[in-house]
Amino acid sequence: ANFYEYTGLFEMSSTPVDVFTSSAIFSSLNAEQIASVASSLRIHTFKASEIAITEGDSGDAMFFVARGRALVSTHDFEGRKSYLSALAPGDCFGEHAFFTGEPRNATVEYESKGWALEMERAALSRILLEHPTVREAVRRFYKERSAESLLAKSPLFAGLSKRARKELAAHFSFETYSP
Numbered sequence: 656a657n658f659y660e661y662t663g664l665f666e667m668s669s670t671p672v673d674v675f676t677s678s679a680i681f682s683s684l685n686a687e688q689i690a691s692v693a694s695s696l697r698i699h700t701f702k703a704s705e706i707a708i709t710e711g712d713s714g715d716a717m718f719f720v721a722r723g724r725a726l727v728s729t730h731d732f733e734g735r736k737s738y739l740s741a742l743a744p745g746d747c748f749g750e751h752a753f754f755t756g757e758p759r760n761a762t763v764e765y766e767s768k769g770w771a772l773e774m775e776r777a778a779l780s781r782i783l784l785e786h787p788t789v790r791e792a793v794r795r796f797y798k799e800r801s802a803e804s805l806l807a808k809s810p811l812f813a814g815l816s817k818r819a820r821k822e823l824a825a826h827f828s829f830e831t832y833s834p
Contacts (some may be wrong), residue, residue, distance in 0.1 A: 695781065701723065709759060716755060729762070731807065779834075799824050
């Protein structure tokens with residue numbers, strides 16, 4: 656194993672962080688399934704003020720915050736910087752580009768020193784095949800995150816608080832249409 660990736664990680668806190676059971680995506684997995692998922696993740700460390708992903712970039716991975724805090728921002732309909740969320744351990748980011756193949760729709764900047772676990776698209780595909788219970792959790796999570804992002808960029812809803820946008824986003828639903 657490349658143990659250089661782990662240098663200093665456990666010096667940040669002696670309190671263990673449960674990234675998986677607090678995750679909207681992986682909370683339905685048992686311990687054995689979580690161990691299987693964990694083996695497909697890579698670790699990235701970030702310094703305070705370091706940008707993890709940038710709006711407009713391409714990307715085929717999503718990340719789970721394991722330590723530290725990160726801020727999610729985007730540009731609204733007038734080009735102004737708009738904060739969407741603050742992320743804590745267990746939260747994830749980068750899911751839009753991950754699921755759609757489109758450019759990243761937000762910037763994530765670590766507010767404090769921390770680290771994140773990276774999951775590539777191929778790894779999630781394997782997990783969905785092996786653990787079907789995760790599929791609905793991924794669908795629900797993506798729907799709410801997409802709706803929150805759309806509301807934050809909308810001229811009509813951009814002025815709402817983050818909490819109000821999140822509550823409103825929970826009422827969105829998917830619709831499927833034929834071509």
